[in-house]
Amino acid sequence: MKTKIVVLILVLSVLLSGCVNSEEKTVKIAQQFGLAYAPLQLAKELDLIEKHLPDYTVEWKQIMNTATIREGMLSSDLDIGFMGIPPFLIGYDKGMNWKIFRGLSKAPLGLTYNKDKISSLEEIDIKHKIALPQPGSIQHILLAMYLERETGTANSLDDYLLTISHPDGQLALLSNSEVAAHFTSPPYIFEELKEDNVDFLVDGNEAFGGEFTFIVGVVRDKFNNQEAIDGINKGVDEAVEMIINDPGKAAEILAPIYGLDEETTLSYLTWDGMDFNNEILGIEKFSGFMLRNDYIETEILEEDVLNEQ
Amino acid sequence: MSIVLKNISKKYENKILFENINLEIDSGEFITIVGKSGIGKSTLLSIIGSFEKVDDGEVIFNEKSVKKPDRNRIIVFQTFDQLLPWKTVRENIEFPLIHTNSNGLDIEKLLDELDLKSVENLYPHQLSGGMKQRVAIGRSIITKPQVLLMDEPFGSLDVGTRQNLQRLVLFLWKEYNITIVFVTHDVSEAVLLGNRIWILNESEIIEIENPIMRPRDQMAANYQMFVGELIKNIK
């Protein structure tokens, strides 16, 4: 009996430590669905990263949300992930060893509202809900930043917030539900704005008080492989260039993946405010706000989290 | 008081059980019904109690045509599942009182007569088969019904218990002056209990007055001869 338990524990610890050591010459990249990830999607479709990393096996993993990516990187199942700055900062604050190695995109995020339900934020009351993807998401933090500036209290509307995935939130905003406003991102925001009774209440830059990078690339410290990072950067940059210089061709490739027609895809890719580049803007403003409002516990400076190149 | 079955016809799954039969039961009678199994003894009993609808004819009880069961024609079954498992012996016997708003018989006296005093707080699953049937009989007479319809009530009991209960039924019949219609497949039991015996055959119903004087001695020669005579008539 006793030996059996010891054996069991040994087996388990071997299994657990097994997933801490990553294999060499493999890079595992998490991929999320959404327009802001377009360069990544394109790089994947055209094998652009594989082209620049011929000696590597590139594994793509389609992940539903940022929390899952974070957990995947924690368990060393993922090396590279792309996400908003706030969820990155929360992980860093909780002791995750990871760094931002590039920016990916800026996008016109914003708070939309259903005009049939409310006409301003002041009208939000117990009957209404504001939909968001999840607490601690960039959408949540942007709304809180806006509220801090406008009302003095970042969490003044917290009682009315509802977390729900983007597509379900869109459904709820348009249907006859209590969801009166939705803080979301492209392409959902574009589709919502096509409706006659939906309009912007606040856009992302207004909420932030300036420009910020929506999606950044994140690498876990232990992966620590500059060669691979350079290869990924080259591949993604190539995709970015294609979107900028030949958006029609990019749209042609991406349309079937997004389940849209080419024309719509093209209009979304070139939408005012969609900006694909490797800039990283807004880390310290986010972290300052999040520290002030207890979303994180320690001060995080830009130099702490940027991957030195 | 009487029950009259008038021109009753009844089919069961296309098989004719009864065709245009006429029967009468008088107040205070003890009628036993015998016949082969599947001949329709239980169905006839159910018709008398209005549990079973007839295809033709009518049942007249107390000068009125009746279509539904009522509290004056109580039925007792062979199976033990007729007791409420969630009620004690006492509660089972008292059950009809609550639902008929009647005072009924003195429960203490009845429990004594049924020899159930010592088990009154037990649940049915804790009782022997004989005890269960005594509870069922107790429940059936507590509301002082005019007629008791008994459908082979002792069919699942061993011989000793059966004799005990036969004595009990005869005692209650006299004591409370109830009319009893009693179905059995045991001819000897029919002769022991009934003052009239109905033999159900496929094409006829034979009605016989029981010639044996009470108290009846099952060992007596005339008793056994009469039983033998009846058996010959069951076809």
Added chain:
Amino acid sequence: MNNRKFIYILLLILSWELISRVVGNDQLMPTSLVIAEKLWYELIEGKLWLYAFYSIVAIFIGLGISTILALSISLFSIKYKWVMDFFKFLNSILHPLPGIAILPILIIWFGVGYKAIFALVIHSVLWPIITNLFLALETFPKTLSMVGDNYEMGLLRKFWYIYFPGIMPSFISGIKTGWARAFRAVISAEMFFGVIGATGGLGWYLVKKRVFLDTTGIFAGLVVIIIIGIILERFVFNKLEKITIEKWGLKS
């Protein structure tokens, strides 16, 4: 609780402690002491009990509604054979659907509030209860029903005094299955959508801990879920069975 189970629990905690120390990363596998501490903190400061209360209330309201529905359906099934046939048919198509699979539809129909949660709980609970009740009704002793007729009891009276206690054992086992399904459904639904500021249920608590990468908090939530399950099983359902099924000798 017997001694053996106590030893099992001790063994479980001990092996957990050992493995978590080997792993040595609180974000992956916190030690049992850290979890216990966190649990205490969350219960006192973090109002974890309030989250639990929230989920349980949602389940019990849903259970209540389902019970009334199931009993009404059973009542009509006794009177009309086609009612039972119809609901058997409905049961055969709807019962296999996991609650979480129909959640998107429920959101469209009922929005994202309590109504959708109730609808989900009702879906999870109603079919197991109905399956059990129908089974009990089909094998219900005809003699008992005839006893009711004999005393000229109406359908409602007969149902309340004869059928209902008679089908109680199946009813309890239906509720037991239903409860387990409802508990899972509610927690998944709460993880699907939740209210940030105002209190939500246990599923919501888990999401909150997850998005802020509070692994220890997640384990504290899981411990609470396990404890609630055990309490209900041991102290509610088993008690209920003792005072009914076992006492009446109906244990099959």
